[in-house]
Amino acid sequence: MTNLHPVVARVTDRIIERSKDTRARYLDMIARETDRHSDRSFLSCSNLAHGFAASGEDKATIAGNKAVNLGIVTAYNDMLSAHQPYGRYPEQMKLFAREVGATAQVAGGVPAMCDGVTQGFDGMELSLFSRDVIALSTGVALSHAMFDGMALLGICDKIVPGLVIGALRFGHLPAIFVPSGPMPTGISNKEKQKVRQLYAEGKVGREELLASESASYHSPGTCTFYGTANSNQMMMEMMGLHMPNAAFVPPNTPLRTALTRSATHRLAAMTRKGEDYRPMAKVVDEKAIVNAIAGLLATGGSTNHAIHLPAMARAGGILIDWQDFDELSGVVPLITRAYPNGSGDVNHFHAAGGMAWVIRELLDSGLAHRDILTVAEGGMSAYADEPVMVDGELGWTPAPAVSGDDTMLRPVSNPFLPDGGMRLVEGNLGRGTFKTSAVDAERWTIEAPCRVFDDQEGVAKAFKAGELDKDVIVVVRFQGPRANGMPELHKLTPPLGVLQDRGHKVALVTDGRMSGASGKVPAAIHVTPEAFAGGPLAYLRDGDIVRLSAEDGTISTTADLSGREPAPTPPPAMGTGRELFAMFRINASSAEHGGSSMLEVAGL
Numbered sequence: 001m002t003n004l005h006p007v008v009a010r011v012t013d014r015i016i017e018r019s020k021d022t023r024a025r026y027l028d029m030i031a032r033e034t035d036r037h038s039d040r041s042f043l044s045c046s047n048l049a050h051g052f053a054a055s056g057e058d059k060a061t062i063a064g065n066k067a068v069n070l071g072i073v074t075a076y077n078d079m080l081s082a083h084q085p086y087g088r089y090p091e092q093m094k095l096f097a098r099e100v101g102a103t104a105q106v107a108g109g110v111p112a113m114c115d116g117v118t119q120g121f122d123g124m125e126l127s128l129f130s131r132d133v134i135a136l137s138t139g140v141a142l143s144h145a146m147f148d149g150m151a152l153l154g155i156c157d158k159i160v161p162g163l164v165i166g167a168l169r170f171g172h173l174p175a176i177f178v179p180s181g182p183m184p185t186g187i188s189n190k191e192k193q194k195v196r197q198l199y200a201e202g203k204v205g206r207e208e209l210l211a212s213e214s215a216s217y218h219s220p221g222t223c224t225f226y227g228t229a230n231s232n233q234m235m236m237e238m239m240g241l242h243m244p245n246a247a248f249v250p251p252n253t254p255l256r257t258a259l260t261r262s263a264t265h266r267l268a269a270m271t272r273k274g275e276d277y278r279p280m281a282k283v284v285d286e287k288a289i290v291n292a293i294a295g296l297l298a299t300g301g302s303t304n305h306a307i308h309l310p311a312m313a314r315a316g317g318i319l320i321d322w323q324d325f326d327e328l329s330g331v332v333p334l335i336t337r338a339y340p341n342g343s344g345d346v347n348h349f350h351a352a353g354g355m356a357w358v359i360r361e362l363l364d365s366g367l368a369h370r371d372i373l374t375v376a377e378g379g380m381s382a383y384a385d386e387p388v389m390v391d392g393e394l395g396w397t398p399a400p401a402v403s404g405d406d407t408m409l410r411p412v413s414n415p416f417l418p419d420g421g422m423r424l425v426e427g428n429l430g431r432g433t434f435k436t437s438a439v440d441a442e443r444w445t446i447e448a449p450c451r452v453f454d455d456q457e458g459v460a461k462a463f464k465a466g467e468l469d470k471d472v473i474v475v476v477r478f479q480g481p482r483a484n485g486m487p488e489l490h491k492l493t494p495p496l497g498v499l500q501d502r503g504h505k506v507a508l509v510t511d512g513r514m515s516g517a518s519g520k521v522p523a524a525i526h527v528t529p530e531a532f533a534g535g536p537l538a539y540l541r542d543g544d545i546v547r548l549s550a551e552d553g554t555i556s557t558t559a560d561l562s563g564r565e566p567a568p569t570p571p572p573a574m575g576t577g578r579e580l581f582a583m584f585r586i587n588a589s590s591a592e593h594g595g596s597s598m599l600e601v602a603g604l
Helices: 006-018 020-036 045-052 056-064 084-099 122-142 159-168 189-200 206-216 228-238 254-269 286-299 305-315 322-329 346-352 354-364 379-384 456-464 490-501 578-586 597-602
Strands: 069-074 103-109 149-153 175-177 385-390 393-398 422-427 430-435 445-453 472-476 506-510 523-528 545-549 554-557
Touching: 006 020, 006 286, 006 322, 045 056, 056 103, 069 084, 069 122, 069 159, 069 254, 084 103, 084 149, 084 254, 103 122, 122 159, 122 305, 122 578, 122 597, 149 159, 149 254, 159 175, 159 228, 159 305, 175 254, 189 206, 189 490, 228 286, 228 305, 228 354, 254 385, 254 393, 286 305, 286 322, 286 354, 305 597, 322 422, 322 430, 346 354, 354 379, 354 385, 379 385, 430 554, 445 456, 445 506, 456 472, 456 490, 472 490, 472 545, 490 506, 506 545, 578 597
Parallel strands: 069 103, 069 149, 149 175, 422 554, 445 472, 472 506, 506 523
Antiparallel strands: 385 393, 422 430, 430 523, 445 545, 545 554
């Protein structure tokens, strides 16, 4: 068996030591909940009758309290392409549960918003905190204590992290994530990006832009670029929370249905009523979190998970920080190039070998933990196999020995980059994240005068007026969790990309977020402490020289900020429900600690 890489071992040991007290408190709570909620017998007859009153043919089975009852928490809605396929899942899963003598009920629904719809507009300011709302909604769904296991139906950006956070507080129950898969490939990503930049330059109109976007996002299923949603699916594989390699099988196919059936059967087998009890609290441990980080780095996944993973880990009593990401990035190479880091999408990635190939490479190179408890009976090694249908039956076969496309997948021995591409930058402007895997190496260090803005709209106006047509570091502040909910600033990518293509040295520095699809412009994002909390970005002025470098891990200014007054904070925004989220903003932790008010106030 391959020895674990010493850096992976060292970081894991440090996380275990750092988390000793918080993890012990969490596991003590789970032990108490296990004893208190061993089955539904503690409920009074009135409580129990309410719980199965509408269960139809399953009523007698649930009332008998001997069979497994699975709780389904679903993010279904039929506006969002990724979640639309979930509409029929509950009725299918009830049938699948009955096949093994179990029952299933929809415990509750959670909201699922799409950053693709709200990107650049007011609704995006609800996006990050929708994760906490989802976690709270998951808690409400599971609070009835009617269930022996959790089937979690969610895909996209904040939905999976929110489900993980909420479900971990019920970690005495086994849990399995049931994905729905990506939509078919549309127009090429290169063509889509070209039209976006032409529109930013005013060379094509809205009609042409809409036609291009509609040819890319065009049917049920997850968007096919490798952004936060598909990074979520990768992480569920790396943490052992899926049936092996269920992530990128397309919706509405026999294989997809077979995997959903298999997930239902497997969840029923993992409860305390069976002989293979696998509570979620034991599956999601420190090693599983390190595996998720390793997968993120090896595949060039979304920088949003530099925020989500710390929040998810905290819910299980595990404490991680950006230094952990940075050190692992130094030894986990980039072995995947999927758009926006390459030309192919997740369908091409899956066809070339996909997650089974990546996981085998990481395990065989000692860059991920093999010895973790997973929902699959074969442990982490089972995730190096890919699902297939043979004579109408589901089975698994080993990942291909050789990459099916070496422009997209390469072995650890011959990576695209020796570095995982998610580096910590720090200096007198704070701490931030720099995703190098999407940026050409000659642009990893940028030094230039800065232009300072308090919102995206100011950048757009300056760009259209030609004020940014030069070497410039664009600083967009008051975009952190406490300021306005930390919206993604993906709307900035096309104009900054245009400036870069004109030959200018361009970079972005912000205390806001950028999507996993943010592209080729060097950026220090998630900068903490944020400007709203008195961070250094509040003291910058136009023309100050700023230096950003992923090569030496720094972000700094030559300006003397000590004698300056901070810029005035913008007033809180109203409308589109933003005022309702004020309580989330007031107490939010830093981005490095997950950007969560809920976890902060709960003392987690």
